[in-house]
Amino acid sequence: MIVAILGAGPAGMSCANACLSFGLTPVAIERGDHLGGAQRSNFHPNLWMLGFPGETGEQMTQRLAAHYRELPLTTHFRAEVTQVQRSGNRFLLTLAGAEGSRTQAADAIVLATGTRPRATPALAQFAALCPRAIIGPLSNTIRDGIRDTDVLILGGGDNALDHALFLAERGNRAVVCTRAGFSARRPFIAACQAHDEIELRAHCSLPRLACGDNRVIATWPEHARAFDWLLVMYGYLPNTEVLARFDPAIRPALTGNGYLHVDAWQRSSVPGIYAAGDVTDSPQPSVATAMAQGLTAARAAERDLPAS
Ligand SMILES: Cc1cc2nc3c(=O)[nH]c(=O)nc-3n(C[C@H](O)[C@H](O)[C@H](O)COP(=O)(O)OP(=O)(O)OC[C@H]3O[C@@H](n4cnc5c(N)ncnc54)[C@H](O)[C@@H]3O)c2cc1C
Structure with missing residues (x-):
C-alpha cells in the first residue's frame, strides 16, 4: 500500500x-x-x-x-x-x-x-523588487551579516519581537511597528521594552516605503527614516x-x-x-x-x- x-x-x-x-x-x-x-x-x-x-x-x-x-x-x-x-x-x-x-x-x-510567511500583496511586491526587504524570518546567511544596522520590523507577534531581540543583542537597532497592540507573549514584550536599542510602536500606521541604495526609506505622516533592512512578520x-x-x-x-x-x-x-x-x-x-x-x-x- x-x-x-x-x-x-x-x-x-x-x-x-x-x-x-x-x-x-x-x-x-x-x-x-x-x-x-x-x-x-x-x-x-x-x-x-x-x-x-x-x-x-x-x-x-x-x-x-x-x-x-x-x-x-x-x-x-x-x-x-x-x-x-x-x-x-x-x-x-x-x-x-x-x-x-x-x-x-x-x-x-x-x-x-x-x-x-504572510504579507500583503503590496509588501510582497515591494520585497520582490527591494533586496533589503524580507518577508518572514531572516535566513541564516543574512542574519550573520547584520551588525550595527537600523532595522524596521512590521508585525507585533512573537516572531517580530524575537527577531528584534536577536538583532538588538548583536548591536543593531530595531523599530517594531504594529498596527494595533502587541500580541507577542509577555516575556518578549517585557524584554524588548527593557532594551535600549528596541523601539516598540503600537498603533503605528503602515509607512509609505521606498527602496533606496541599500536602504529602505519609511515615511510616516509625521516623519521619514531610512533603515538598512525591512522585515515583514505578519504571521503565516x-x-x-x-x-x-x-x-x-x-x-x-x-x-x-x-x-x-x-x-x-x-x-x-x-x-x-x-x-x-x-x-x-x-x-x-x-x-x-x-x-x-x-x-x-x-x-x-x-x-x-x-x-x-
Ligand atoms: C520563525 C519560526 C520559529 C519557530 N520556532 C519553533 C521552535 O522553536 N520550536 C518548534 O518546535 N517549532 C517552531 N516553529 C514551528 C515549526 O517550524 C513548525 O511547526 C514545523 O516546521 C511544522 O512542520 P510541517 O512539516 O508541518 O511544515 P514545514 O516545516 O513548513 O514543512 C513543509 C514542507 O512542505 C513542503 N511543501 C510545501 N508545499 C508543497 C507542495 N505543494 N508539494 C510538496 N512539498 C511542499 C515545503 O517545502 C516544506 O519542506 C517555528 C516556526 C517558525 C516559522
Missing part, C-alpha cells in the same frame, strides 16, 4: 518513518531541494523539544534528516504535484519536476505542506494551493481560516486523504506537534486501508 506524502518537513518525515513501521510504502514529494521544512534555517534554540536543551532549529533538522536518510525511503525533491485524480480505489498523482513528468499511484495521500498562511490541482470531487475541505480540516485521526473530509502539521489548524504549531500528527496520519492510513 503506497502512501504519497506531500512535503518533507517534520510532519512529512515523521509520517514516512511511521508508514514504514506500519508496513506501508511511503513516497515523499517535496517541492524544495531539502528535507526539514521551516526549521531548516531557524537559528534560535528550541524551547519545546524536551530532551534537546539549547538545540537550534537547524540542528534539530539535521538530526531528523540524518535519521530519515538512513531509512529505505523514496523522496522526490523539486517535485510539484500538477494533478490528482481518483483511479478506482486509488489516487493517481501527476508530478512535474527535476526528474521530468511522471505519474505516481497511491492508496492514500498525506498533505504535510506546512505554511509560508497554510500551503493549500496544491488543492487546486485535485479533482474537485476529491478536494478536502478547509477550515474557516483556510487550513485543512482534519479530525483527531488527521483524516480530511475525503476518505483516503489525510493532513498533518502546520497545514492543519494546530493550536500550538511545533516540530513535536507536527511529528505526532504525521505519526497519527500514518496510523490512520494503516487502519483505513484494506489489508493487502
Whole structure:
C-alpha cells in the first residue's frame, strides 16, 4: 500500500518513518531541494523539544534528516504535484519536476505542506523588487551579516519581537511597528521594552516605503527614516494551493481560516486523504506537534486501508 506524502518537513518525515513501521510504502514529494521544512534555517534554540536543551532549529533538522536518510525511503525533491485524480480505489498523482513528468499511484495521500510567511500583496511586491526587504524570518546567511544596522520590523507577534531581540543583542537597532497592540507573549514584550536599542510602536500606521541604495526609506505622516533592512512578520498562511490541482470531487475541505480540516485521526473530509502539521489548524504549531500528527496520519492510513 503506497502512501504519497506531500512535503518533507517534520510532519512529512515523521509520517514516512511511521508508514514504514506500519508496513506501508511511503513516497515523499517535496517541492524544495531539502528535507526539514521551516526549521531548516531557524537559528534560535528550541524551547519545546524536551530532551534537546539549547538545540537550534537547524540542528534539530539535521538530526531528523540524518535519521530519515538512513531509512529505505523514496523522496522526490523539486517535485510539484500538477494533478490528482481518483483511479478506482486509488489516487493517481501527476508530478512535474527535476526528474521530468511522471505519474505516481497511491492508496492514500498525506498533505504535510506546512505554511509560508504572510504579507500583503503590496509588501510582497515591494520585497520582490527591494533586496533589503524580507518577508518572514531572516535566513541564516543574512542574519550573520547584520551588525550595527537600523532595522524596521512590521508585525507585533512573537516572531517580530524575537527577531528584534536577536538583532538588538548583536548591536543593531530595531523599530517594531504594529498596527494595533502587541500580541507577542509577555516575556518578549517585557524584554524588548527593557532594551535600549528596541523601539516598540503600537498603533503605528503602515509607512509609505521606498527602496533606496541599500536602504529602505519609511515615511510616516509625521516623519521619514531610512533603515538598512525591512522585515515583514505578519504571521503565516497554510500551503493549500496544491488543492487546486485535485479533482474537485476529491478536494478536502478547509477550515474557516483556510487550513485543512482534519479530525483527531488527521483524516480530511475525503476518505483516503489525510493532513498533518502546520497545514492543519494546530493550536500550538511545533516540530513535536507536527511529528505526532504525521505519526497519527500514518496510523490512520494503516487502519483505513484494506489489508493487502
Ligand atoms: C520563525 C519560526 C520559529 C519557530 N520556532 C519553533 C521552535 O522553536 N520550536 C518548534 O518546535 N517549532 C517552531 N516553529 C514551528 C515549526 O517550524 C513548525 O511547526 C514545523 O516546521 C511544522 O512542520 P510541517 O512539516 O508541518 O511544515 P514545514 O516545516 O513548513 O514543512 C513543509 C514542507 O512542505 C513542503 N511543501 C510545501 N508545499 C508543497 C507542495 N505543494 N508539494 C510538496 N512539498 C511542499 C515545503 O517545502 C516544506 O519542506 C517555528 C516556526 C517558525 C516559522
